[in-house]
Amino acid sequence: MTKTLLSLWLLLLVCFNLKAQTLLDKPTRYKSIATVWDLDKENKQGTFKITAYKPIYIAAFRWSDSPNRLPYSENPDYSVTDEIEYNSLEAKFQLSFKTKIAESILFGEGDLWIGYTQVAHWQIFNTDISRAFRELNYEPELIFTYPLNLTFAGFNIKMASVSFNHQSNGRDLPRSRSWNRVVFKLAMESKNLTLLLTPWIRIPDSEDENPLITSYIGKGSVTVIYKLKQHTFYAIGTNSFALKDNHGSIQFNYLYPISQNLNIHAQFFSGYGETLIDYNHYQNTIGLGISFANW
16 A cells, blocks of 8 residues: 555656646746735625635655654643554645635724634554544634735735634544634735734633643744745744743745646644644654645
8 A cells, every 4th residue: 555655656746747847937926915815905806705725735745753652731631541653654634725704894994704724644654553544633713804004124014813713633532632712913025925923812721631732832923935936935933932941843844836736845844733632742744745725
């Protein structure tokens, strides 16, 4: 099975490499914040049109230097006692969509969206556990966006938003993990550079499955997206903003087109919280795959 998947993956790369030669002189299409979030009054796309939200990709191969075989929580009811022999190599994919459910509200300017993101880590090469999904994270959101037209330090600040965000892995005890947040976002751009500043406030839970999640995953993130000709780079950093025992993570991504709507996608992650079950587990991972939609 593994050899067959590897052969198909290599064949896919060869076939698309031939087509990619026609794209060498074409710059990557830059999607402005106004286009992504439908901010221009004269070009409103209406409600209930489904579009990509966060990047959509499949990493056929994702390698970790420290698989989390014994997840634990500061709440002892959510600590695993029986170790599972997870492989270092697995597959990962992310799906993410949004749709506007109301527009031109609050002084005729704001929009209300529903967003949904799902990230899956799949032990597809691990026959000992029947190629099970190691972790599935579900993330629905209710998002209110408001257009801005401000200038700061060479950036055009285009949008502010606030959202109610729920994230969970849908598991039973002791592997269950979930949390709720109010997430704020400020989106700005300058030429081919986009910057997203995203602080959040955790909503307390009556039964806390992961008490120190913000101490590890962080209290906010910064996303930087840069496009240079046919190359796309983006990085997502999180941080706990603590002077002592500071934690967080960095995810770096590189994309290169192999057809008009398809990219080779390489990803590197280092830190805490690549998934909810790993919120307090440090690891470094490298992944290679393809992406269909990006920032």
